[in-house]
Amino acid sequence: MTSDKAALRTELLAARDSMSPFVLSQAIGDLAEWMYNLPVDVAAGDTVAAYVPTRREPGGTAMLDALVDRGLRVLLPIVPEGEPQRLQWGVYRGEQSLAEGRWNLLEPRGQRLDPDTLVQAALILVPAVAVDRRGVRLGRGAGYYDRTLTDMPGQIAVVVHDAEVVDGELPEDRYDVRGQWILTPSGGFVPVEAG
Template sequence: MRRRVLEARSRMSPFVLAQCNAELAEWMYRLPLEIDPGGTVAAYVATRAEPGGTAMLDALLDRDLRVLLPIVPEGEPARLLWGEYRGEASLAEGRWGLLEPQGYRLDPDVLHDADLILVPAVAADRTGARLGRGAGYYDRTLASVDAPVVAVVHDDELFDDGVPHEVNDVPMDWVLTPGSGFVRVG
């Protein structure tokens, strides 16, 4: 499934991706729960044809929310570190060429302050299963966090069921797609 979805993403038109990302940014003004100004949302910087984009992050900043982004630690897969997003200019290339926030690195436990967590996914389903890239960084990081977790996928990457998952995989509370918005799962 991972290979099939990633191959389909690689064929996605840049114009279609830009439209999807614009729609996802609009959904940031209609989050599935109330978060007061100054609240914290953990998110991510999309890569290649991953859904998201900095417009989604900028929409969160526009709402006066604190936005945390992951920083991949050196060495074997472990819990993610975090940094604050302060606009696209605050990002620099990190491990594996991923864009990460510059400045002070925050401990993984900063996610205990998060009101909502948006995570990238290759696919997700209505049972709450999420298929990631396979290294387990997010599952290690989210295992002890109580905030609602949202998998972000393209419309055709949300399935009724059948997304492969393991016992250690953290279930999702919501899935966000450009066309349907926030869908409660689990």
């Protein structure tokens, strides 16, 4: 495995792009099912942060709808204008409440919530290109999530496709924020290994 983040990201995204529509569809359904078996205790009215997948990222609005079905308040990221900074948040109110935002990403319409709103989340579902067994994430490279997740009290679950959990160690910078859980379609929530 290469230690260069950019080269590794390119390699992994090419493999993701080659995934069949059937495999992607199956992953969407499997991840939605795992929302009924979260690794943290939550009750109706509690907050979970998630994301709307793009470009073959794992997950889908079925995952978000499953969380809402449990009576949870679901926060979704909103990418602010300008240079990379902490993400803002909005409340998910169904697929019809989403609109294209920056870089054509689907974001919740309505009130933009401050980045510190994330402290209310018991669990934060974060997409990644890959994750190692220590919870080190390989993201898309802009650092929005690392800026946002620093010092957040909620548990972080890194969401990837099954083949994107790497056995070796991903390159890690001092500002990278690790996850405490890895979520894959077939494996569900698995705690990260110490190290």
